[in-house]
Amino acid sequence: MMSKFQELIKGETPVLVDFYADWCGPCKTLAPILDTLKTDLGNKIKILKINVDKNPKAAAAYNVRGVPTLIFYHRGEIKWRKSGVIPLPELKKMVSI
Template sequence: MSKFQELIKGDQPVLVDFHATWCGPCKMMAPMLDELKSEIGDKARIIKVDVDKNQQAAATYGVRGVPTLILFKNGQIKWRQSGVVPVNQLRAVIDQNA
C-alpha cells in the first residue's frame, strides 16, 4: 500500500490538493491552504499532490483539471471540487467531516 493510500484511510480527514507547478490558479491556492492549515490545526491534514509527478494518483481519482481538491476520510471521498476554493468554504467542509 502506498503512503498516499495509508494517509487517506485514517479517521482524520485529509484534504488533497492535486496541483501542477505550471498552473496559475494552483499558485493562488497555496497561500490559502497555508492559511487554512493554521486555522484548522489538527482537525485535518492537508497534502499536495503534483499531478505531473504522480500521474497514477491523478488518474485513479479522475483528476482532469488542476487545482482539484478532494477531501478523504476513512479512504472515502467526502467532497471534491476543481478550481480555486475560498478558505471559508474549505473550512466548512472540513468542519462537517471532522
C-alpha cells in the same frame, strides 16, 4: 506511494488532497489558502499536495482532469471533490467534520 496514501486517508484525521501543477495559476492562488487552512486547523486536518506532472499515475487513478482539484477524505471515504479555487471561509465549512 499508493499504500502509504491509502493508509493516510483511512485514518481518523480528515485528509484534503490537493492535485496541482507548478505552471497552474489557480493552483498558485489556492496554495496560500491551504497554508492558512492548515495553520487555522492544525492537527484537525492533513493536507496532501500531489503534483500531477510528477505523479501522473496518481492523477489518472483519481480521474483528475484539471488542476487544482481538491478531494476531501474522512475515514477512507471521499466526502467531496471540487476543481478550482475555493475561498478560505467556504473551504473551512467544507472540511469541518
